[in-house]
Amino acid sequence: xxxxxxxxVPGAGIQAARTLLLVPVRLLQTPLxxxxxxxxxxxxxxxxxxxxxxxxxxxxxxxxxxxxAQVAAGQVGAPPAPAAxxxxxxxxxxxxxxxxxxxxxxxxxxxxxxxxxxxxxxGRGRMRVLVMADRGSSRLTTALVTVARGEDGWTVR
Numbered sequence: 347x348x349x350x351x352x353x354x355v356p357g358a359g360i361q362a363a364r365t366l367l368l369v370p371v372r373l374l375q376t377p378l379x380x381x382x383x384x385x386x387x388x389x390x391x392x393x394x395x396x397x398x399x400x401x402x403x404x405x406x407x408x409x410x411x412x413x414x415a416q417v418a419a420g421q422v423g424a425p426p427a428p429a430a431x432x433x434x435x436x437x438x439x440x441x442x443x444x445x446x447x448x449x450x451x452x453x454x455x456x457x458x459x460x461x462x463x464x465x466x467x468x469g470r471g472r473m474r475v476l477v478m479a480d481r482g483s484s485r486l487t488t489a490l491v492t493v494a495r496g497e498d499g500w501t502v503r
Contacts, residue, residue: 455481
């Protein structure tokens, strides 16, 4: 295999590099080349936007950083002990009132955050009440609570 004579001429490598680098410029002069260039530029710009969005989505907000700093410093104590409950539940005048009061105590939320949605008769002196509690941060929990009528009112069984 022999080396062509033109490759040995001084400056031939520079001329070849120049020709090779001008090929994309010549392609951009055609309509198809311009379309390819626009598609490439749009792809790169959208990729940059998506990368920027994902880069900042994982950063914790100020509240999370504050809580993490408190935990690291040992400033966060044990959760408060639950209040002592009486052995006997107090009776309510309606099945809904008994069910919402019991569910609020069960979840340890304010009574105003619990609502009775519907009730269903389960026989003589028994009702099943559907209750819903708003626990904050868009967390809604529901339960079916069975209540019974006693001598002094409705209680949870």
